[in-house]
Amino acid sequence: MGMAVGVDIGGTKVALALVNEQGNISRHSKLKTDKSVEPAVMIQRIIDAIEQLLKEEGLEDSQISGIGIGSPGPLNSKAGVISCPPNLQNWKDVPIVEQVRAHFPVPVVLENDANAAAMAEKWLGAAQENQDFAYMTISTGVGAGLFADGKLLGGARGNAGDIGHTVVDPSYGQCPCGQKGCLEYIVSGTAIAKRGSELAGETLTTEKVFQRYEQGDANIVPYIDDVFRLIGVACVTLINTFDPEKIVIGGGVSKVGEPLFTKVRDYVSHYALNPAGRETEVVPAQLDQNAGVVGAAGLILAN
Known part of the structure; x- marks a missing residue:
């Protein structure tokens, strides 16, 4: 063997x-x-x-x-x-x-x-039957692994899919990379813990921020709703650019589960450009650990 x-x-x-x-x-x-x-x-x-x-x-x-x-x-x-x-x-x-x-x-x-994790999902996980899919990881950072026609899409040097530094909302301020409003700067686990703590007026982990969200904390709910919306924006960008059959979302932030997936699927169903793209499956990763x-x-x- x-x-x-x-x-x-x-x-x-x-x-x-x-x-x-x-x-x-x-x-x-x-x-x-x-x-x-x-x-x-x-x-x-x-x-x-x-x-x-x-x-x-x-x-x-x-x-x-x-x-x-x-x-x-x-x-x-x-x-x-x-x-x-x-x-x-x-x-x-x-x-x-x-x-x-x-x-x-x-x-x-x-x-x-992210490409390696995408390979795992293709080989053994949520994308075994898919030839064209995107794997998005939302954890300490944000990135994506892309499969097109059954092959890993690497780009000229292997960095294709670095969507964490796609600008989605400049009003959030300057990302360490120098741009304003990068996806990673707003929706990563690191960003959620930082901004959630600022909004709550006390130090919170990412998990605690989500707990406050589920409890209906008025300071936290608008921000996390916007996080989910911007993850939806990223998914629509992937759909419009690469036309995948499926988007698989993994990483620590995905552990919040249905609140995220429900809102992201709803966003995709309204805003993907192609009517067929609005039906793109958005599913959790199966091999996260x-x-x-x-x-x-x-x-x-x-x-």
Whole structure:
């Protein structure tokens, strides 16, 4: 049975897993993302952790089909380089594929983390039957992975789908990227916790903000209703631009569930340009917890 290693690099942790051809995880581990060390040192820790997974499974390096790596962008997937992720500020033009490949005699593939999660949903999740779909993640950041004609749409360097920095409402102020009113600056989990706390006059987590919303807090309800509307705007933009059969929404913010999906579907049904586009399915992701590592392994196993 073929097996691959999936690596999901995040701003706070790196998740690793050994995944088989059915998408089942046999071994997994996590590392803290140490931003105090040079990227090459952190990558060596990832290499050591992969070696440990293989040792625990009783596998030689050459017995795996490959290693898939999902990373925040911007990156250059074709060159195997992580360019300049905002949440990994000292990772500038890091040749991660070259360093990993020097230790393992197998294929090593790098993709944007949203693309890796989209691969997981295509392989095993909510989009198995779809050839054209968009996966949108709304968590610490906002991004999308896109499938067209059954193939992952990467763009020139692998950064297609970075919808978090689409301007949707300049009145919300300046995003750290420099533009005013970016989607991510308004609807990400980080943004919801920050703005919700400001509106409530006390420090709240994203989950607490949603609890206040469900309780009908008059300070919170208008803002969260607008968050849902702007997620709808993003979905309509994806529909008008890429004509997908389905939009799959994952990430921590999607856990609020039906209040979000009901309002987003309603927005799509009114404002997608093509009447057929107004019927585009909008559904929750099925593989959220392990989508990153499973999707990263799927870059090897599902192609």
